[in-house]
Amino acid sequence: MERQNFDSVVKFFVSVIGIIVILAVLKELQALFIPFVIAYFLFFIFHPVNVYFEKKKVPQVVTIIFDVILMALVIWGFYRLVLSSVYQINQELPLYIAKLNHIISNTAISLGVKDKAYTEFQIDQLFSMFDVSALAESFLNTTLSFITTTGLVLFFFIFISSGHDKIYEALRNRFEEKELEKQEENPTEAFNIKDTFNHIVQQVQKYILTKFLISLLTGVIIGFILYLFDVKFFFIWALLTVFLNFIPNFGSIIAVLFPALMSLIQFDSFGYTLLILGIMITIQNLIGNILEPKVFGSSLGINPIVILISLIVWGYIWGIVGMFLSVPLTAILKITLTGTKSPNLRLISDLMSN
Numbered sequence: 001m002e003r004q005n006f007d008s009v010v011k012f013f014v015s016v017i018g019i020i021v022i023l024a025v026l027k028e029l030q031a032l033f034i035p036f037v038i039a040y041f042l043f044f045i046f047h048p049v050n051v052y053f054e055k056k057k058v059p060q061v062v063t064i065i066f067d068v069i070l071m072a073l074v075i076w077g078f079y080r081l082v083l084s085s086v087y088q089i090n091q092e093l094p095l096y097i098a099k100l101n102h103i104i105s106n107t108a109i110s111l112g113v114k115d116k117a118y119t120e121f122q123i124d125q126l127f128s129m130f131d132v133s134a135l136a137e138s139f140l141n142t143t144l145s146f147i148t149t150t151g152l153v154l155f156f157f158i159f160i161s162s163g164h165d166k167i168y169e170a171l172r173n174r175f176e177e178k179e180l181e182k183q184e185e186n187p188t189e190a191f192n193i194k195d196t197f198n199h200i201v202q203q204v205q206k207y208i209l210t211k212f213l214i215s216l217l218t219g220v221i222i223g224f225i226l227y228l229f230d231v232k233f234f235f236i237w238a239l240l241t242v243f244l245n246f247i248p249n250f251g252s253i254i255a256v257l258f259p260a261l262m263s264l265i266q267f268d269s270f271g272y273t274l275l276i277l278g279i280m281i282t283i284q285n286l287i288g289n290i291l292e293p294k295v296f297g298s299s300l301g302i303n304p305i306v307i308l309i310s311l312i313v314w315g316y317i318w319g320i321v322g323m324f325l326s327v328p329l330t331a332i333l334k335i336t337l338t339g340t341k342s343p344n345l346r347l348i349s350d351l352m353s354n
Helices: 002-028 030-055 060-091 094-111 124-128 134-184 193-228 234-244 248-265 269-296 304-339 343-353
Strands: none
Touching: 002 030, 002 248, 002 304, 030 134, 030 193, 030 304, 060 094, 060 134, 060 304, 094 343, 134 343, 193 234, 193 248, 193 269, 234 248, 248 269, 248 304, 304 343
């Protein structure tokens, strides 16, 4: 008995060390793993279309070329849209900086603040603290990183699309052999890789599509509200809302702050800004806390605490991209653990469940 307990303790600590090593490798080699994971998610998204083409006897090479061209056009369109939006804001940036200086100075004076750092506030001084050449270099590096990552995503997607079925068949054959052996020895220990894989594909597709439609609905409503209140660049803030809503919990908070700040600078009115902010927060809460749970139902069934921990862990490992991918990655882990009959793994799955 003591020997068995000792072996269990050793296995536990070896597993913990193994997980830490894996996470460290994922963080260290994120330049390769991020494009690979994104490419695999894109493969899941295109899977129904590719299956349809396969049924229509379309050659796999033609299907892959179609997928890559479509992705390249979408990425190029998004990049052009972001660049034009940044250029548009940059054109009026000096005016906004002057208005912001005025608002902060007047607010400080009205609150009785005597410090000239606030009463004669100049945000330009903050910009002077930064090395312009360093900022330019950072922007260039970011642009090059985006181009490199996009190229790697498309590169990985081509190989995943052409080689995924072979890997799946090899894994299925291996697990089916083990499954038959386990079914003979102990039926409760069997693991069905086919059902698990199909479930993962369906859940990832459902999550991305549903989350995108809900985020799009939120962005359209927010954009329309900002348009009614005549807030500048309402389309940019609506687009930002769509993408930030993919980040659980914190994304919707960040999404309302930028248009609120724009409203404050544009109209120089705290009351008007609070009204707009209140409406946006109400919309985010109605959609996020009422509509979204009803649409998703129990399809993912992940504990909110697990989602928060996942957001922190993946955010630490892969930054902003990790935050976007945290929920689908956690869902894949949960589905995989649910598919096994191991008591310990099922316990982890139950702990992750909502």
